[in-house]
Structures are given as C-alpha cells and as structure tokens.
Amino acid sequence: MKNFIRRFRRSAFTFPLAVVTALALMAISESSYRASVASLDRLGELAVARINNLVLMRQVLDAENGQRGYLITGRPEYLEPYRAAMANIGKTMKILADFYATEPRQVDDYATLASLVNRKISEMDTTIKLRAEGREEAWRAVIETDIGREQMEAIRIASERLLKRESDQITAGRASVYQTLQLSRLGVAAMTALSVLAFFMYLRQTAALDGERHRQQASLQVERDVLENQVKGRTAQLTELAHHLQTAREDERSRLARDLHDELGALLTAAKLDVARLKSRIGTITPEAQERINHLNDTLNDGIALKRRIIEDLRPSSLNNLGLVAALEILSREFAERSGLKVESDLQKVRLKPSSELTVYRLVQEALTNVAKYAQARQVTITLREAHKRVEVSVKDDGQGFDPRVKRPSSHGLVGMRYRVEAEGGSMQLQATPGAGTHIRALLPVSEPDTTTQPSEPPAAQAPPAV
Secondary structure (H helix, E strand, O other): OHHHHHHHHHOOOHHHHHHHHHHHHHHHHHHHHHHHHHHHHHHHHHHHHHHHHHHHHHHHHHHHHHHHHHHHHOOHHHHHHHHHHHHHHHHHHHHHHHHHOOOOOOHHHHHHHHHHHHHHHHHHHHHHHHHHOOOHHHHHHHHHOOHHHHHHHHHHHHHHHHHHHHHHHHHHHHHHHHHHHHHHHHHHHHHHHHHHHHHHHHHHHHHHHHHHHHHHHHHHHHHHHHHHHHHHHHHHHHHHHHHHHHHHHHHHHHHHHHHHHHHHHHHHHHHHHHHHHHHHHOOOOOHHHHHHHHHHHHHHHHHHHHHHHHHHHHOOHHHHHOOHHHHHHHHHHHHHHHHOOEEEEEEOOOOOOHHHHHHHHHHHHHHHHHHHHHHOOOEEEEEEEEEOOEEEEEEEEOOOOOOOOOOOOOOHHHHHHHHHHHHOOOEEEEEEOOOOOEEEEEEEEOOOOOOOOOOOOOOOOOOOOOO
C-alpha cells in the first residue's frame, strides 16, 4: 500500500487525475441539477393538476348551490354564481384535459370524471330550464330521484381517484428528488475527496520536484564553485607563468645586451684600434689602400652603431641611467623621427618600482609599434602622471581604430600588455572605435619608499665605451 501511494505520488498522472476528478464532479453536479429540475417541474405540474381537480370539485359544488338556490327561491340572482361556476368549469376542464392527454395511466380516470361532470352539468341545466318554464312537478321529480346526489358522489369518487394517483406520483417524485440529491451528495463528497487527494498528491509531487530542483541547483552550484576555484587557480598559475616568462624574457634580454656590450663591443673596439694602428704604421698608402681602410673604418662604425641600437632595443640603457621620464622622451622623439608622426608628451615624474617602470616603458613601446603598423594616424599623445596613489600611463592616437569585439590574429601584443600590467598589480583599459582612433590606458600602484632600511646608492651604470 505504501509503495502504491509512493508511486502514485510520483506519478505523472496525478495532475490529470485531479483534472478528470474535477470534470467528473462538474458532470455529477450538472446531471443532478438537471434531474432535480425535471423532478421539480414534474411535481409542479402534478400540483397544478391536483389544485385544478380540487377547483373543479369546488366549481361543481358552487354550480350546484346556485342551481338549488334558484330552484328553491326562483330568484334570478342565484343564476349569476351558477353561470360563473359553469364558465369556470369549462376552463378548468380544458386545463385538466390538456394535462391528462399526456398521462396514459390517468387518461381513462379523467375521461370518467369528465363524463360525470358533463352529466351533472346536463342534469343541472335541465332542472334550471324546467324551473324557468314553470314546470314545477318535472324539476321536483328530477330532484327527488337522488340523481344529483348520486352524480356528485360519483364525481367525488372519480376526483379522489385522480387525486390519489397524483398524490402517489408526487410522493414518488419527492422520493426521486431526495434520491437524486442523496446521490449527488454522495457523488460530490466522493469526487471532492478524490479532488482533495489528487490535489494533495499534486502538491506533494510539486514539493518533491522543487526539492529535487533545489538539490540539483545546489549540486550545480557546488560544481560551479569547484570549477570557478579551478579556473581561478589556473588563471593565477597562468598569470604567474606569464609574469615569470616576462621576467625571464627581460632577464634574457639583459644578459644578451650585456654580452653584446661586453663581447661584441670589445671585438669591434679592438678591430677599430687595430685599423688605427695599421694606418699609422703604414708609411705610404696608395689611394686604393686608403679607400679600403676608410671603408673598413666606416663598416666598423656601422657595426658599433648597430650594436648600440640592438642593445637599446633589448634593454634600454636610458631607463637605467636616466629614469623613466627621460627614457620615454627619448623613445617618443626617436619614434617621431622614424615615423614622421607628431608626438605630444605630457610626462610627469612618478614613483614606481623598477619592474613597473620597465612595464610602462614596454607598454608605450608596444603601443607606438602598433601605431606605426596599423593605426595610419597623424598624431600620438603620450601621458604619464600620478594621482590618488595610482600611476596612469596612456597612449592615444587619432588613427583608423578598430572594433575590439572582433578577434584579430595580431592582438597578441595587446594581450601581452594586459598580462604584464596585471602582473604588476595594475589594470589596463582599451578604448577603440572604427574611424575614431585608439586609446590605451593603464593604471599601476605607486611604489611607496621603504623607510625601514636605507639602501645604498647603486653604482651608475657604465655606458658603452666610445669607439
């Protein structure tokens, strides 16, 4: 039984059963209503027939009283109630005839009653006519024969027979109404109980579904939290890895710049010194030899200049020797000379740690490289300032811009900028609109001076030897 109730409660037919039960309840109520209305209409018709039977008896009695009054007194005013009763008798009999025409079990009894009433009317009309003609002995003979009394008794018996049949039908009709109401009551009670049961099961099923949904949502939330934690962990690892790669890249650049400065610089310097010694020791130099020595000297100078440019690209010595503002001024000036674009700079002294200064320098360098490659701009504005314990650096151009929602294959530089800035605890914003230029803006935390220890003055970086 418990298993059945549990299955029924979880069944998908619970709600349809409630609907069917409600419809059955409506059908029972409607059928009971129709049956009750039909029974009450029938009882009303029987009551009307019963009343008309009684009215007919009273009208016949009224007519007989009028007849006897006229016969005894001979006064014409007694004929008025007689004539009125006779007129009403005709109407009442017409009503009864219409009713009993549809009652096959009582039509014979009514026919007997109607025949008796007609005979009584005929007898009363005959006596009144004889009295009006002055034939005293004739109407007295009719009265004394007890025909009138016998006719009235017969009418009363026939009327009571009809009344008894009508009473029986009324009793049966009332019993039918009571039975219909009782069945309706039982049906409504049963259907109501089923409806309540189905509704209760539906509520239980709904509660169970809600509980299951909440459990699933909780489970999904737990899984989502786990995935979010995993994503955060992986993101942190990737950020740390990106920062490590950036640091390793800069360290490798610094090492390569030192190697180029030390090893290649020494080789080129030695080669140039050898050329100078060779030139001083040769007494007479032919024009062709002089030309070759000059060409060799120029080639060595170009190599030294190339070495310096490569070193500056790998690790800007101006950043270490002159500071961030001067390094950015040099970078913007050289960019303006190479590209022919107008560069406006608003550079203020800021407080940043060395790694953050390098991040700012690389961000501006990457932004200027992108401007030269893609922007087709006429003017570039570089801003560096400190406000509200944050350092803001921005590069803005008036070029063709782009749609940042469209992924481009050449957007790795922007992604590298963002990771580099975020690795330093900052944030980067990119505003770009097709036809309205590009604006790159980064915010980095200010580096507070360490008051616990007084670091020694770092030795000035040695500039490459002039050759």
